[in-house]
Amino acid sequence: MTGGIEMIKVRDLYHSYNNNEQYAVKNVSFEIAKGEIFGFLGPSGAGKSTTQKILIGLLPLQKGNVTVDGADVRKSSRELFDSIGVSFERPNVYKKLTGVENLKFYSEMFGVPTEDPLKLLKMVGLEDAAHKKAGEYSKGMLQRLVFARSMINNPKIWFLDEPTSGLDPNTTSMIKSIIREKQKQGTTIFLTTHNMHIAEELCDRVAFITNGEISAIDSPRSLKLSFGERLVAVEYIEDGKSKKETLSMVDAGQKQRLNDLITRCKVETMHTQEATLEEIFIKITGKELK
Amino acid sequence: MRRLLSIFRRDVKSSVREFLLLYIILAPIVVTIGLRFFIPSVNAISLQFALDKGMEEAAVQEFEKYGRTELLDGRTALENRVNKVDDIIGVLQKEDGGYVVITQGNEKESAKLMAYQILSGMKSQGAERAVTFSDIGAKISSVAVYGASSVILMAILLGGMVIGLNIIEEKEDMTISALSVTPMRRLEFIAGKSIVGFVLPVIEVLAVIWILGLRDVNVGMVLVMTLSSSIIAVIFGFLMGVLSSNQITGIANMKFLLIFVSASYIGAAVLPADKHIFLYWSPLYWSSIGLIRVIANTITWAQIVQYTVWIIALTGLVFLLFKGKIQKGLT
Ligand SMILES: Nc1ncnc2c1ncn2[C@@H]1O[C@H](COP(=O)(O)OP(=O)(O)OP(=O)(O)O)[C@@H](O)[C@H]1O
Numbered sequence: 198m199t200g201g202i203e204m205i206k207v208r209d210l211y212h213s214y215n216n217n218e219q220y221a222v223k224n225v226s227f228e229i230a231k232g233e234i235f236g237f238l239g240p241s242g243a244g245k246s247t248t249q250k251i252l253i254g255l256l257p258l259q260k261g262n263v264t265v266d267g268a269d270v271r272k273s274s275r276e277l278f279d280s281i282g283v284s285f286e287r288p289n290v291y292k293k294l295t296g297v298e299n300l301k302f303y304s305e306m307f308g309v310p311t312e313d314p315l316k317l318l319k320m321v322g323l324e325d326a327a328h329k330k331a332g333e334y335s336k337g338m339l340q341r342l343v344f345a346r347s348m349i350n351n352p353k354i355w356f357l358d359e360p361t362s363g364l365d366p367n368t369t370s371m372i373k374s375i376i377r378e379k380q381k382q383g384t385t386i387f388l389t390t391h392n393m394h395i396a397e398e399l400c401d402r403v404a405f406i407t408n409g410e411i412s413a414i415d416s417p418r419s420l421k422l423s424f425g426e427r428l429v430a431v432e433y434i435e436d437g438k439s440k441k442e443t444l445s446m447v448d449a450g451q452k453q454r455l456n457d458l459i460t461r462c463k464v465e466t467m468h469t470q471e472a473t474l475e476e477i478f479i480k481i482t483g484k485e486l487k
Numbered sequence: 488m489r490r491l492l493s494i495f496r497r498d499v500k501s502s503v504r505e506f507l508l509l510y511i512i513l514a515p516i517v518v519t520i521g522l523r524f525f526i527p528s529v530n531a532i533s534l535q536f537a538l539d540k541g542m543e544e545a546a547v548q549e550f551e552k553y554g555r556t557e558l559l560d561g562r563t564a565l566e567n568r569v570n571k572v573d574d575i576i577g578v579l580q581k582e583d584g585g586y587v588v589i590t591q592g593n594e595k596e597s598a599k600l601m602a603y604q605i606l607s608g609m610k611s612q613g614a615e616r617a618v619t620f621s622d623i624g625a626k627i628s629s630v631a632v633y634g635a636s637s638v639i640l641m642a643i644l645l646g647g648m649v650i651g652l653n654i655i656e657e658k659e660d661m662t663i664s665a666l667s668v669t670p671m672r673r674l675e676f677i678a679g680k681s682i683v684g685f686v687l688p689v690i691e692v693l694a695v696i697w698i699l700g701l702r703d704v705n706v707g708m709v710l711v712m713t714l715s716s717s718i719i720a721v722i723f724g725f726l727m728g729v730l731s732s733n734q735i736t737g738i739a740n741m742k743f744l745l746i747f748v749s750a751s752y753i754g755a756a757v758l759p760a761d762k763h764i765f766l767y768w769s770p771l772y773w774s775s776i777g778l779i780r781v782i783a784n785t786i787t788w789a790q791i792v793q794y795t796v797w798i799i800a801l802t803g804l805v806f807l808l809f810k811g812k813i814q815k816g817l818t
């Protein structure tokens with residue numbers, strides 16, 4: 198935690214869709230400082246969207262405490278949403294309205310000055326499609342439209358659910374630079390993703406979440422420093438087939454495995470490498486990120 | 488308020504861009520234009536006279552100068568002819584030589600006046616003959632009454648369907664969740680979505696009255712009945728919206744509602760008065776009977792108020808029954 202003003206504070210959050218002991222989110226606690234980009238990382242079904250939905254009031258808060266911009270979400274007023282922006286994972290726009298019309302209509306729901314729709318569409322590279330019906334947009338265009346829409350009210354707190362999934366590299370870097378720009382202006386950002394590269398590049402801190410529980414919260418850099426150094430990538434031949442494996446030099450079991458490979462198989466290449474965030478994730482949570 | 492209007496504008500914009508919705512919006516107008524051909528009288532340009540065969544030849548010739556004439560045999564035949572949907576004025580010569588002008592009550596004033604003037608013109612030429620008027624009562628043709636009232640009911644219900652289909656669209660595209668993270672309140676959403684269910688029928692009802700040339704109808708009364716009936720349609724629209732996951736099931740659910748509508752309307756139109764009590768439970772019965780009587784010009788403001796109270800009370804009951812479902816369905 199970097200100190201500074203807390204914009205989001207979550208304490209002992211639990212959520213069960215069936216109101217029983219089967220929690221989709223359990224014992225989740227974290228806080229996000231003003232101007233911070235906080236990454237929420239986890240495989241599908243980990244509880245990322247569930248957590249985000251509770252924070253933005255789409256799901257009721259069952260157990261625990263959540264404050265957003267200093268207001269308890271249980272008692273917060275609708276006006277809180279004047280300072281919140283949400284980019285949804287699934288592009289939920291009006292297919293029969295054009296891009297501009299979608300943004301224009303949405304802007305009319307807010308009680309604060311809003312951005313010019315065309316300017317936002319330009320920022321995400323949709324100026325040519327601005328007057329086309331959203332129903333004729335491709336998947337990636339829809340996603341950019343939802344992303345643009347989430348900026349319409351110049352939010353102080355910005356929730357982004359998978360903002361770059363399925364986008365081409367150019368568009369992805371366009372989105373990334375917008376996110377960085379917003380951060381410079383002081384926006385607090387809650388970013389949900391499976392994409393470790395995005396998280397690594399953008400996030401000040403990340404939380405690893407699996408099965409509804411957080412197993413680590415730290416900056417990508419400290420995570421790498423504490424877990425990343427001693428990894429060995431081995432390429433070897435077993436039963437006539439070439440195989441690849443990455444093993445930790447810290448974990449006793451994995452060290453043993455490396456020994457086995459060297460004695461048992463024909464090792465082709467072997468070199469140490471800096472672990473990616475993905476590998477650290479697997480190491481900490483024991484789970485793949487897909 | 489600003490948000491309500493935005494929601495309303497969006498619904499209209501979106502509706503006219505889809506064939507199905509556009510069709511629903513235009514259907515009552517198209518049907519009315521069709522209906523117009525069966526009620527040709529209303530704005531007929533030429534004068535028509537139904538004359539008794541026993542009338543003096545000179546008088547018949549005089550009438551032929553001013554319009555189309557038909558010769559019929561006896562007072563009953565004349566009355567039957569006058570009673571038909573078009574504008575025709577009957578003239579009968581009594582045994583004493585005096586004339587009787589037979590009207591239905593909905594003819595153009597000018598036509599009546601013309602008949603009178605033709606007759607008085609003849610009078611000054613010849614012997615002094617008395618002219619009396621006989622109004623046989625029925626104010627408006629039954630084609631107009633049942634045609635107009637059923638088209639209006641249809642326009643009202645289709646207004647509800649527009650709401651339902653728009654809600655289904657919001658559900659399918661999950662745009663409701665996008666609106667849930669704006670300062671918009673749920674009540675504003677409901678109110679904004681309802682507007683189209685009132686505005687559309689009002690516009691269409693005015694168009695129906697204009698197209699059919701129903702000049703004797705009390706527009707204030709029609710509008711009150713239309714607005715109160717729209718409450719039913721709006722509630723059904725919301726129910727259809729929250730209960731249906733897509734357009735197809737939405738239309739299927741609407742068909743189910745159609746059974747109630749037809750039963751209520753046909754009951755109100757054809758059942759003898761003492762059997763109407765079996766339909767009192769249906770708010771759509773009160774709409775039907777109200778609209779029929781308003782168009783036929785046989786209703787008082789007191790009755791309008793009474794019917795409206797029935798409609799609101801019964802619809803309120805339906806709403807209370809499904810309130811939870813509607814609220815839950817909109818999140
Ligand atoms: N509406 C629901 N009803 C019941 N269970 C649900 C519902 N939505 C999610 N869940 C369950 O809650 C758990 C967490 O789901 P959630 O959508 O939060 O995952 P996620 O981390 O966002 O996954 P993804 O990366 O696929 O979006 C999953 O086990 C899921 O099956």
Ligand SMILES: [Mg+2]
Nearest residue numbers: 245246247286
């Ligand atoms: Mg998710």
